[in-house]
Amino acid sequence: MRLIPEPLNAQVFAPFGEVIEAGDAAPSFFINGGTTQRFHDLAAVTMMEEAEDSQGSRPVHAGISVFRGQARRFPMMITMLERHPKGSQAFMPLQGRPYFVVVAPPGENDEPDLSQLRLFYASGQQGVNYHQGTWHHPLLALEQTSDFLVVDRIGGGSNCDEYPFPDGQSYVIDTGK
Ligand SMILES: NC(=O)N[C@@H](O)C(=O)O
Numbered sequence: 466m467r468l469i470p471e472p473l474n475a476q477v478f479a480p481f482g483e484v485i486e487a488g489d490a491a492p493s494f495f496i497n498g499g500t501t502q503r504f505h506d507l508a509a510v511t512m513m514e515e516a517e518d519s520q521g522s523r524p525v526h527a528g529i530s531v532f533r534g535q536a537r538r539f540p541m542m543i544t545m546l547e548r549h550p551k552g553s554q555a556f557m558p559l560q561g562r563p564y565f566v567v568v569a570p571p572g573e574n575d576e577p578d579l580s581q582l583r584l585f586y587a588s589g590q591q592g593v594n595y596h597q598g599t600w601h602h603p604l605l606a607l608e609q610t611s612d613f614l615v616v617d618r619i620g621g622g623s624n625c626d627e628y629p630f631p632d633g634q635s636y637v638i639d640t641g642k
């Protein structure tokens with residue numbers, strides 16, 4: 466089955482997370498004597514604490530990392546999704562390059578509802594913050610190797626559930642170029 470890319474905006478992405486974008490619709494105010502416009506609280510970082518029994522591990526914190534994603538080749542077969550049940554995960558492009566986002570809503574089951582699978586085209590000015598538990602495909606950089614600032618939970622316990630699609634069930638994504 467082929468997934469059709471949809472333009473990304475805060476409304477359509479709301480079931481999956483937030484869009485991080487310094488646009489006209491974003492709440493903002495001026496600080497630093499009017500020299501800086503603060504686009505305020507665009508997304509929430511959520512994290513679950515350590516399990517009681519995790520001895521000696523570093524305290525849970527929101528880590529800031531850089532992901533250097535290699536350009537994917539298209540058309541591409543999507544055969545799995547993952548989720549982070551203990552924390553949110555945010556991606557912000559650092560070089561203004563577009564990327565694809567594949568998501569399915571979070572839920573109580575151990576499997577995503579693939580009937581609600583969505584493909585979004587994110588511009589190079591849009592970041593995404595996946596809600597805790599939102600099913601998503603790992604980073605899908607387009608065109609060229611691209612750097613992304615990533616904010617997610619660093620801490621103990623298992624925080625990455627992977628779901629390989631059942632045999633014979635796969636989805637094709639393409640840039641249409
Ligand atoms: N595994 C990892 O750190 N990256 C994924 O979570 C991803 O969403 O790219």
Ligand code: NI
Pocket residue numbers: 547549554601603
């Ligand atoms: Ni992830």
